Amino acid sequence: MPGPRGYENLVECPYNRAHQIENGRRFQIHLDKCRKEYEKLHNNIKKPCPFNATHLINSPELLHHMDNCPDRVLVDKFNNPIIDHIQAVQKKSTVKMIPQGGDDDDDWDDEPPAASYNPQKYCETNNIIRKCNGMQPHERKAFRQQEHLRLGHIRETK
Numbered sequence: 002m003p004g005p006r007g008y009e010n011l012v013e014c015p016y017n018r019a020h021q022i023e024n025g026r027r028f029q030i031h032l033d034k035c036r037k038e039y040e041k042l043h044n045n046i047k048k049p050c051p052f053n054a055t056h057l058i059n060s061p062e063l064l065h066h067m068d069n070c071p072d073r074v075l076v077d078k079f080n081n082p083i084i085d086h087i088q089a090v091q092k093k094s095t096v097k098m099i100p101q102g103g104d105d106d107d108d109w110d111d112e113p114p115a116a117s118y119n120p121q122k123y124c125e126t127n128n129i130i131r132k133c134n135g136m137q138p139h140e141r142k143a144f145r146q147q148e149h150l151r152l153g154h155i156r157e158t159k
């Protein structure tokens with residue numbers, strides 16, 4: 002018999018690692034034999050399959066069974082909505098961050114003219130720390146003080 006024909010799909014016997022059997026019908030027959038041997042020696046102590054408790058499996062075979070259990074698909078389908086839910090929660094909690102420029106007070110007067118939206122309103126409604134442009138000097142000063150109060154004087158320690 003030349004060539005390793007039919008031996009490319011070997012499975013390890015769960016009862017004895019030295020048993021390498023071609024997957025499929027041969028393996029089922031072999032598994033049956035080894036299972037009977039095992040049951041003779043171990044008083045038939047079986048464990049319920051985690052996917053279906055009516056599947057009672059000898060413990061060496063349990064992992065092998067879990068890989069091949071026909072009810073495993075149902076459990077996978079059941080798990081997916083939970084994963085989706087976690088991802089949705091993570092998306093919700095994403096925090097909007099706008100990077101701050103220099104903290105120097107002089108920057109306030111050097112800013113280019115304001116954009117079309119009302120920057121102060123934008124800051125208030127979005128609760129975002131930003132420099133606001135297009136104000137008169139006394140307005141800027143008032144706004145700056147307001148911002149310092151709002152930030153709990155954190156930036157004054159600069």
Ligand SMILES: [Zn+2]
Pocket residue numbers: 014015016017020031032035
């Ligand atoms: Zn075996």
Ligand SMILES: [Zn+2]
Pocket residue numbers: 050051052053056066067070071072
């Ligand atoms: Zn099962």
